[in-house]
Amino acid sequence: xxxxxxxSYRPIxxxxxxxxxxxxxxxxxxxxxxRAGGDAPAARELLAAxxxxxxxxxxxxxxxxxxxxxxxxxxxxxxxxxxxxAERIKTAIEAAEKAAEKKGFWGGLxxxxxxxxxxxxxxxxxxxVVATGGLSLxxxxxxxxxxxxxxxxxxxxxxxxxxxAFLIAGAALSAGGGLANIAGxxxxxxxxxxxxGGQLAEVAKGVAAGATVVQGGATAASGYAIYKRDTYGAKExxxxxxxxxxxxKRRAMNRQFDELVEMLKEVQKSFDKAKQSLGKAIxxxxxxxxxxxxxxxxx
Amino acid sequence: xxAVVSQAAVDAAFNIAVDRYEAGDLGGAMDILRLLxxxxxxxxxxxxxxxxxxxxxxxxxVADFLRNLSTTIAELDPHxxxxxx
Numbered sequence: 001x002x003x004x005x006x007x008s009y010r011p012i013x014x015x016x017x018x019x020x021x022x023x024x025x026x027x028x029x030x031x032x033x034x035r036a037g038g039d040a041p042a043a044r045e046l047l048a049a050x051x052x053x054x055x056x057x058x059x060x061x062x063x064x065x066x067x068x069x070x071x072x073x074x075x076x077x078x079x080x081x082x083x084x085x086a087e088r089i090k091t092a093i094e095a096a097e098k099a100a101e102k103k104g105f106w107g108g109l110x111x112x113x114x115x116x117x118x119x120x121x122x123x124x125x126x127x128x129v130v131a132t133g134g135l136s137l138x139x140x141x142x143x144x145x146x147x148x149x150x151x152x153x154x155x156x157x158x159x160x161x162x163x164x165a166f167l168i169a170g171a172a173l174s175a176g177g178g179l180a181n182i183a184g185x186x187x188x189x190x191x192x193x194x195x196x197g198g199q200l201a202e203v204a205k206g207v208a209a210g211a212t213v214v215q216g217g218a219t220a221a222s223g224y225a226i227y228k229r230d231t232y233g234a235k236e237x238x239x240x241x242x243x244x245x246x247x248x249k250r251r252a253m254n255r256q257f258d259e260l261v262e263m264l265k266e267v268q269k270s271f272d273k274a275k276q277s278l279g280k281a282i283x284x285x286x287x288x289x290x291x292x293x294x295x296x297x298x299x
Numbered sequence: 300x301x302a303v304v305s306q307a308a309v310d311a312a313f314n315i316a317v318d319r320y321e322a323g324d325l326g327g328a329m330d331i332l333r334l335l336x337x338x339x340x341x342x343x344x345x346x347x348x349x350x351x352x353x354x355x356x357x358x359x360x361v362a363d364f365l366r367n368l369s370t371t372i373a374e375l376d377p378h379x380x381x382x383x384x
Contacts, residue, residue, distance in 0.1 A: 031344070031347045031348040031350075031351040032316075032317045032320050032321070032348055032351070033317075034314050034317050035310040035313055035314055035344075036310075037307060037310060038307065038309075038310030038311040038312075038313060038314040039307075039311055040311055040314070040315060041311070042305070042307040042308050042310070042311035043308055043311035043312040043315060044308070045304045045305060045308035046304055046308055046309075046312050046334065046335075046338065142336055142337055142340030142368075142372065143337060144368070145336060145346070145364070145365055145368045146333045146336050146337055148361060148364060148365070149329070149333055149336075149349060149353065149361060149365065150333060152353065152356075152358050152361045267333070270329075270330045270333050270334070271330070271333070271334050271337075273326075273327070273330040274330035274331045274333065274334040275334070277315065277319065277327050277330060277331055278312055278315055278331065281315040281318065
């Protein structure tokens with residue numbers, strides 16, 4: 001009996017290359033799952049919303065104002081300046097230590113990343129106050145994270161802002177009232193609820209103080225304070241030596257402020273590249289859609 | 300302070316970051332994720348993805364820091380969350 005063959009019969013092609021798909025490494029790609037409904041054009045909002053340049057500018061203005069403000073403390077006696085700053089530093093250090101123990105927030109990061117994380121915390125806290133008119137902890141923490149991410153380098157080429165730079169900057173901000181305001185007064189200015197105030201203040205102090213868990217005393221010089229690796233106690237200084245020291249340290253302070261601004265500039269570059277990338281993706285999607293529409297019209 | 304961008308915008312940008320990551324452009328993905336982290340700090344997925352990038356750069360300390368940060372932000376009172384830019 002002759003087999004009946006349909007006109008649509010096609011012989012099986014055993015030479016077809018069947019692609020064997022390797023299962024995705026879920027552990028590596030789990031974080032990069034596409035989100036539903038996220039079409040490229042919707043990202044256009046971000047191009048308008050992200051004003052990193054404003055943040056940098058505001059930060060620079062704040063630093064200049066801090067320097068002017070801290071200069072007013074020069075009218076106090078040297079000893080009074082030392083006492084005021086030493087007390088702020090001591091409070092900040094105690095708060096930072098408590099926050100670190102309680103939340104485990106900084107963990108071992110401070111020891112490993114050291115200066116970068118510390119400076120990030122200081123810069124973020126100050127920037128938060130500048131940008132929001134008060135302390136808003138979420139954005140403050142977020143900016144600290146972004147700064148750490150932007151400034152992180154592979155271990156083999158680890159560089160970073162020196163710990164000395166942080167100590168000087170942190171002390172200067174403290175002397176100018178920056179950190180003290182962030183840790184205390186700014187909370188009231190931001191109008192945070194009393195209920196949240198307790199926990200917020202605790203963590204805010206930890207963040208604002210960064211990892212100022214370094215033991216040290218402070219020597220006030222024309223409103224700026226310099227940490228030294230010794231005890232909290234104030235030191236009696238010779239008046240003439242003070243003046244020479246003040247001038248030298250002011251110059252060092254200005255250099256360190258410049259380093260902090262450079263840090264924000266790195267973040268700014270990252271933001272600019274992100275916006276370029278987003279803009280390009282939006283354009284590509286629009287061009288692709290236009291092509292489809294044109295093809296559809298021609299069909 | 301409330302977030303200044305919609306969730307749709309965040310999701311769209313996140314997907315573009317995924318595209319960059321899948322194309323092997325780790326730096327490009329990270330730039331977008333950092334921007335997102337600043338405008339939508341409460342979005343844990345953004346922090347986890349950024350942390351993963353640092354894992355791939357052999358920077359586990361940074362990665363752990365970012366994961367801890369994400370958890371801390373998530374535990375904040377909503378009144379204290381929001382965007383800085």
